[in-house]
Amino acid sequence: FRFDIAKELVRVIASPNHNEDVIFPLIENKYPKDGGSGEFVVAVPRLKLPGISADVIAKNLESKFTPDARFTSIKADGVFLKFVYNPAYLRDRLIPRVLSQAETYGQNSSGYGKVSLVEFSSPNIAKPFHVGHLRSTIIGNFIENTLRANGWTTVTINYLGDWGKQYGLLAVGYNKYGHAAKLEADPIRHLFEVYVAINNDASEDASIHDDARNYFARMEEGDPVSLELWQKFVDLSIVKYREIYSRVNVGFDVYSGESKYSAKLMRGVVDRLKELDLLKLDQGAQIVDLNAYKLGGAIIEKSNGGMMYLSRDVAAAIARQKEYKFDNMVYVVGAQQDFHFKQLFKILELMGLPWAEKCQHVNFGMIKSKDGNMSTRKGTVVFLEDILDAVQESMLAVMKKNEAKFAQIVNPTAVADTIGITGIMIQDMGARRNKDYEFNWDRMLAFEGDTGPYLQYAHTRLCSIERKADFEVGPHVNVSVLTEPVAAALVDCIAMYPDVVREAGVQLEPCTIVSYAFRLSHAVSNCVEALYVMNQPQEIAAARLALYKAARITLGNALRALGIVPLERM
Ligand code: ARG
16 A cells, blocks of 8 residues: 555656656565654665666655655655655555455455466375475465465466376285275375385385386276276375365365376477477487586486476476466476476477466475474374374364363364464465475464464454454544554554565565564554553544454455465454
C-alpha cells in the first residue's frame, strides 16, 4: 500500500512524463525498524532517472516537493530520498481496504494471463520419501501459492520416479515377497519392504538383476502383463500419496511421472539432437559435449541403448511446453542436482528452444542430521507419514498439559496435527532456502521464539479477541481514534504485506514471508498488550477491533501463502 503511494508520489514529483512502469519496481522501500514513524527511504539510483548524478536529482526532487495529505516531508540524503508520510492517511485508507479485501488482501495481478508450471515433491515409488522430498514439497507448495497471489495461473506437477530398471526389480521382488492385502493397505511401506528384501537377495544372486532387466525390457516393449502389475503399484501409491499430501495441505494438478515419457518419445529427442548435430559418440555412448560451458559431457543414450535421467528430463520439458505453453517452469529440487539442471537447461538452449530461458531450478540446501535421515526420539524415520505422526504426538502431549484449555478444543488431534506441521514448515522456510539446517524437534515445536506454534498462537489470539467482542466491524468503521504509536506500528506492518508478496513472487524465497509473519506477530503482540477492546467506549473498541481484524486477515493470508492452515483456537 505504502509502495503505491510512494510510486504515485515519485511519479508526480520526478518527471511528469516518466513511465510509471519503469519507476514502479525500482523503488527500494526500506522499512524503519520501529514501524509507525512514517519514514521510508528511496534510493534514487534505483529510479534510473535520466540526467545528472543521483544526489543532484535527490536535491532537485526535495526542492520540488510540497507537503500534502500523504507526505509531510522529503529530505535528500546523498543519493537517498527520505520520505515521511502521514500515518493517519495510511491508517484511514488501509484498515477499511484490508477489511473489504479480506482473503485477497496482498494479492496483485502482475502475473495475470501467464502460466507457471511448478514441479515439486517428485518422490520415487518404493524408495524412502527423504528429507529432500519433504523440503521440495514444502517449498514447492509455497511457490505455487505465492505465484498465484501474484496473479499467475499455476499448474502443479508431481514428477514421480516411477520408471526404470528398478521397477523391474520391484516386480521381481513382488512376485517373490509381495502380499496383495499389504499392498492395498499401505502400498508405500509394503513396496519399500519388498524393494529392500529383493535388493538384499540381488546382492547375493546376480541372476536377479538379469530377471529385473528382462522384466523392465518387457515393460518398455509395452507388454500388458508386466505393465499391469507396475500400474497397480503406481496407482495405489498415488492414492496413498494424495492422502499424505492433503495432511500438509498440498495437492497436485497432475501426477506425471517419469514413465509418461515413452521410449518412442525419447527416441524422438535423440533423433532431434542428432539432426542438430549435437550428439557425439563417446565410448559407445551418445553424449552432448558441454565442456565448452564447463558442464562436462552429458550422456543422453548409454552404449546399451538405455536412456538417462537427463534424457528423460529433456523429453519431459519439451512435452510440457507443448502441452501447457508455459511462461515459466520451476523445478523445485535440492541443490545436489544443480549440475543436472545446468546441463538440462544448456541442452534445451543448444537445441534452439526459445523457451529454454523460462526454465528455472529453485534449489535448496540439505537437512542435516547424523545419518542423513530425520530421526525422531524413537528412531530413524524414512516415511513422511511417520514424521507427521511424530509431531502430532508431541504436540498433543504439550497441549494436554493445559487441561482446561484442552477440554475446549473440538478436535484436538487435528489441531495438534496442524500446529506440528506448522512447526516443521516454519523451521524449513525460516532461512534462505539454500542454507542447510538441522532438524530440531524441540526447537521447532516450542511456543516461544520464532517458531510455527508461536505464529499459530498469534493468529488464535486475534481470533479470540474477535470472538469475545460482542459486535462486528466492517469496512466503514471509523479508525481515526487509533493514534497510539503501537497502533501506527501495526498499521505500518500490515501495509507492507503486498510488497512482501510481490518480493516473494520474484525471489521465490519463503523466508521473505516467514520473516514478515514474525514481524507482524510481534507488532500484534505489542499492540494487544497495550490496547484492549473489552470495557472500552464503543468508538475506541470498534476501531481497535477493526485493527485486530485487519491484522488477523493479513497474518492468515501470510500463513496461507506459506501453505499453512491458520488456526482459530488452540
Ligand atoms: N525423483 C527425483 C529424485 O528423487 C527428483 C525429480 C526432480 N525433477 C526432475 N525433473 N528431474 O531425486
